[in-house]
Amino acid sequence: MQPTLAVIDIDIFSGKDELVREGLLENLACCTGEFITPLWVNWLRERADLRVVCLVHDLTRFDDFLLDVIRTVPGVRGTAAQLIFDGVVHGDVVMDLRLQNSVWNPRAAATVFVKSQPGQDREAYDALIRLPKHQEVDVVWVVKLFHSNEADLMLVLLGERTAALTGYVMSWVRTIPGVVDTQLTSILDWQIFGQAEDFIELARRFPEPTPTGHRPAA
Incomplete structure (x- = not known):
């Protein structure tokens, strides 16, 4: 199983x-x-x-x-x-999470909860799992939460700084057709x-x- x-x-x-x-x-x-x-x-x-x-x-x-x-x-x-x-975990990025235990070089991290428009859920999910590579931000995972009342999709992001994560969500996530709203929570x-x-x-x-x-x- x-x-x-x-x-x-x-x-x-x-x-x-x-x-x-x-x-x-x-x-x-x-x-x-x-x-x-x-x-x-x-x-x-x-x-x-x-x-x-x-x-x-x-x-x-x-x-x-x-x-x-x-x-x-x-x-x-x-x-x-x-x-x-169900969802997608980016293997090369998730392996880097073990380095977050280090006090010397932890990267900024955030969880992003995404609300999608009913009827456009698949399109929004497919776009999120194919987000382009970014110089300062890595996507750890994009997973489905359609059985939840809090959100429909969830992302975990790693970046060099918190401002880069916020900018990434504004520019790349919130502009996807079918994405209705997002909520970002910093992880420490x-x-x-x-x-x-x-x-x-x-x-x-x-x-x-x-x-x-x-x-x-x-």
């Missing part, structure tokens, strides 16, 4: 930020079960919340992970999870848990399209 990508946002009680961060990292470090692979944890600047990204190998155990690993941490106010079943404080083989598995699970436009066979 192919793994599912999960993005879990953690709402934190005011004043409990460091307590939750330390407790969460401790729990994730002990999470060695075969049913889930934590990839990384971020701090979301605008919301002062945490985000956990992981591969879920057994969806029947996902609730146990939320209850026993995340929601038991003192100071957690609530959780919201997005399950991702990377804590990488995944190993090289985990990121390779992520890229294989969500492969890039071939030049002919077809997805490789699984």
Whole structure:
């Protein structure tokens, strides 16, 4: 069974930020079960919340992970999870995420939630996964969230500076026909848990399209 990508946002009680961060990292470090692979944890600047990204190998155990690993941490106010079943992960870029653990040269990063016009969803998605190469910005992934009420598509971007990410969204993402609205959230404080083989598995699970436009066979 192919793994599912999960993005879990953690709402934190005011004043409990460091307590939750330390407790969460401790729990994730002990999470060695075969049913889930934590990839990384971020701090979301605008919301002062945490985000956990992981591969879920057994969806029947996902609730146990939320209850026993995340929601038991003192100071957690609530959780919201997005399950991702389809999309594109750019393998060469996602491997660079492991360098975000470095305090010397972390790149600016952001999540972009995209609302698409019903009836033009496929066209908007196809345009996003074929965005041209940019000198200062790399696209980590473009994934589908059509089952969510928060957004229809989600991008993760890496760049040399935050201003470059904002400009990229304004010039390249928001001008795509079928894109109705976007919301950008800056990502800080990377804590990488995944190993090289985990990121390779992520890229294989969500492969890039071939030049002919077809997805490789699984």
